[in-house]
Amino acid sequence: MEALLKRIWGDISSLPESRKIALMYWTVAIVLFGAQLIFGLIAAIQYVNPDFLFDVLPFNIARMLHINAMVVWLIMGFIGGIYWLLPDETGTDVVGASLGKIAFYLLTGAVSVVVLVYILVQTGKGEFFTIWFINEGREYIEAPRWADIGIVAVMGIIYFNVLATVLKSKRITGLLGVLLVDLIALAGLYMAGMFFTPNITLDQFWWWWVVHLWVEATWEVLVGVLMGWALMHVLGTPRRIVEGWLYLEVLLVFGTGILGLGHHYYWIGTPEYWLGIGGFFSSLEPIPLVAMIVHAVYDAGMHKLHTVNRPALFFIFLQAFGNFFGAGVWGFMHTLPQINLYSHGTQMAASHGHLAFFGAYVATNLVLIYIALQQIRSPEGPILDSRTWKIAYVGMIASMVGMVGALLVAGFAQTFFERAVGGSTWQDYILTQMHPWVKIPMFWRLGFGVLFFLFYLVLVYDILTIGRKAKEPSVEVKPA
Amino acid sequence: MKDFSWLEVTVASLLFILVIGSLWTRGRNWLDPVFWKRFAIVGSLVMFTFLWILTFDTLSKTRIGTDRVPSPDVINYKITYEYDPQKGYYMPVIHKDKKEPLFGKEVSPQEAMELIIKGKLVIQSRACMNCHTLLGNGAYYAPDLTKAWLDPKWEKIMIPATESETKEEAMVKFLMNPEKYATWTRRMPNLNLSEEEAKAVVAYLKWMSAINTNGFPDHFGESKLAKF
Numbered sequence A: 001m002e003a004l005l006k007r008i009w010g011d012i013s014s015l016p017e018s019r020k021i022a023l024m025y026w027t028v029a030i031v032l033f034g035a036q037l038i039f040g041l042i043a044a045i046q047y048v049n050p051d052f053l054f055d056v057l058p059f060n061i062a063r064m065l066h067i068n069a070m071v072v073w074l075i076m077g078f079i080g081g082i083y084w085l086l087p088d089e090t091g092t093d094v095v096g097a098s099l100g101k102i103a104f105y106l107l108t109g110a111v112s113v114v115v116l117v118y119i120l121v122q123t124g125k126g127e128f129f130t131i132w133f134i135n136e137g138r139e140y141i142e143a144p145r146w147a148d149i150g151i152v153a154v155m156g157i158i159y160f161n162v163l164a165t166v167l168k169s170k171r172i173t174g175l176l177g178v179l180l181v182d183l184i185a186l187a188g189l190y191m192a193g194m195f196f197t198p199n200i201t202l203d204q205f206w207w208w209w210v211v212h213l214w215v216e217a218t219w220e221v222l223v224g225v226l227m228g229w230a231l232m233h234v235l236g237t238p239r240r241i242v243e244g245w246l247y248l249e250v251l252l253v254f255g256t257g258i259l260g261l262g263h264h265y266y267w268i269g270t271p272e273y274w275l276g277i278g279g280f281f282s283s284l285e286p287i288p289l290v291a292m293i294v295h296a297v298y299d300a301g302m303h304k305l306h307t308v309n310r311p312a313l314f315f316i317f318l319q320a321f322g323n324f325f326g327a328g329v330w331g332f333m334h335t336l337p338q339i340n341l342y343s344h345g346t347q348m349a350a351s352h353g354h355l356a357f358f359g360a361y362v363a364t365n366l367v368l369i370y371i372a373l374q375q376i377r378s379p380e381g382p383i384l385d386s387r388t389w390k391i392a393y394v395g396m397i398a399s400m401v402g403m404v405g406a407l408l409v410a411g412f413a414q415t416f417f418e419r420a421v422g423g424s425t426w427q428d429y430i431l432t433q434m435h436p437w438v439k440i441p442m443f444w445r446l447g448f449g450v451l452f453f454l455f456y457l458v459l460v461y462d463i464l465t466i467g468r469k470a471k472e473p474s475v476e477v478k479p480a
Numbered sequence B: 001m002k003d004f005s006w007l008e009v010t011v012a013s014l015l016f017i018l019v020i021g022s023l024w025t026r027g028r029n030w031l032d033p034v035f036w037k038r039f040a041i042v043g044s045l046v047m048f049t050f051l052w053i054l055t056f057d058t059l060s061k062t063r064i065g066t067d068r069v070p071s072p073d074v075i076n077y078k079i080t081y082e083y084d085p086q087k088g089y090y091m092p093v094i095h096k097d098k099k100e101p102l103f104g105k106e107v108s109p110q111e112a113m114e115l116i117i118k119g120k121l122v123i124q125s126r127a128c129m130n131c132h133t134l135l136g137n138g139a140y141y142a143p144d145l146t147k148a149w150l151d152p153k154w155e156k157i158m159i160p161a162t163e164s165e166t167k168e169e170a171m172v173k174f175l176m177n178p179e180k181y182a183t184w185t186r187r188m189p190n191l192n193l194s195e196e197e198a199k200a201v202v203a204y205l206k207w208m209s210a211i212n213t214n215g216f217p218d219h220f221g222e223s224k225l226a227k228f
Helices: A004-008 A017-048 A058-088 A096-121 A128-133 A145-169 A174-193 A200-234 A239-264 A274-283 A285-301 A310-333 A337-343 A346-379 A388-421 A425-432 A436-465 B005-023 B034-059 B072-076 B109-125 B152-162 B167-178 B193-209
Strands: B077-084 B091-098
Touching: A004 A346, A017 A058, A017 A096, A017 A346, A017 A436, A058 A096, A058 A145, A058 A174, A058 A200, A096 A145, A128 A145, A128 A436, A128 B109, A145 A337, A145 B091, A174 A200, A174 A239, A200 A239, A200 A346, A200 B091, A239 A274, A239 A285, A239 B005, A239 B034, A274 A285, A274 A310, A274 A337, A274 B005, A285 A310, A285 B091, A310 A346, A310 A388, A337 B077, A346 A388, A346 A436, A388 A425, A388 A436, A388 B077, A425 A436, A425 B152, A436 B152, B005 B034, B005 B193, B072 B077, B072 B193, B077 B109, B109 B193, B167 B193
Parallel strands: none
Antiparallel strands: B077 B091
């Protein structure tokens, strides 16, 4: 494994074990990112040509693989980020390095088995066996129950590693304090999704506890920790400022996001008061995201964009703006119940989902990965930079904007024709899907999806090559 | 129990944060990170406490057999979706005076519950949610199933197409051979449902159509777009 990591990442011999584990996670994460894109492309092709792989990999399976690969690679990326910053924040190497590696192999092995079962077995009979061993059939958390238990066990090991390392170092920074609390919430919430009930209202109630309280609360706070650490290293922002902002963000994210959960409880059979509570608090959810933009832009301006790591700095900008537009603005567009009554379950949600996950989470992982690349390949300078990351950066953003715009047009058309003018029936659905305002954007989405995949390949090339050239005389290096 | 008022909950939660947070940070400069740390702790705990209170209330109101989520034996009755002028939105109406037993056979509450459990297992096992939406949640490759039982297409198109006598018979035939009765180029794949499984899904869809979803989807079935 060490030889493989060396080939991919460069000279890792002097790295602490914790950071080697981080690289293991990131290696798998980047591969799964590619898998996410390939299955997404298959699903996108099926929208324009329904016969494509119809008998081999029907849409429900391709889509399940698309979203599951996304969830897993993002989490693996976050875990990598945690293992990367741990020695830096605690001043000591991780306590249970071997345990950490075992957990990595367990998780990677489990993910591989789950993916193979999804592809080869796909679905099962309507029995508990299917839920335990094939798939659970609940969007985003389709992983069969045995894998759920494995995921919680692995999260337990990671938590133990973080906690034990913090205890051993006998120092706790504000970042670590928030991280420790957030990880408990993150792992605990996953368990809210591990049960079967015939009551679909109850099912979706707890299912949103997992999905929303992950994506719109605990993940956002985790990203706050990772980005705070990143700002200290990329721009040299003082810890006191970073931690002050982080607490403010925790207040705002949890203050708005916890009851903002109510925007998923409008139409699933839950009481009417959720319309008001969900509408009010979820409308405020963009506020912490504005705060993050202010933080990043202000810090970058203070330092006149001087940095040791150009790609990381620009992915920080992407994170701040992408999170604000994708999660904040695109979420706000359809969060009030008065519009959501018509837009719920249309491509508007897909448009929002694509931009939000890209801006908030994909960008975060890439920031951390580029920081690691600079610390491995160019610790003493020169500044980490290349031409290819710029191509990948601009290309990925442009093609994502293209996909999101296409889905938004389709979503508006669906909201209007299928839901408002039509009566939301089977036939209304088909007629709207055949409407040019829905049909044509699906071609755009596919085209931009192909482009996105090509720029992903450029990104991978850049990750493999950036900073590898012989050391050049350092210009404008400003130590962080 | 009467429903909470959303405004009271909202104002109360914000007030709690403001009052407790202010007391705990008395005398501290607002630029001090500890000021925000304490507010972050208070804000998170207050909101989480409110969420738990609302969760207990919601759980008590959404158990099977309540007004919002009816008992499975409603599948023995006629169900419609009608505008409620007082509420200002559409509500499912269970006509207890009009028997309409599924597959012509009235079922006991126990049998109905078994059908619902089986139906839900089938729906999960076939990953239906990764093409369809249920209660609006899922994927957008196929129609929403929230009120699928009430969809006029079954009577207008699918009963004749499947040469069936009843809606439920047409639904079972379609679910078992979706590619044979496809009405569009984007077809549903054959997910190898047995007859028992298909019947359970039909029962589930009928029961689900009786859940009070606060008016979602609006004016279901009353379309200015689709004319049969």
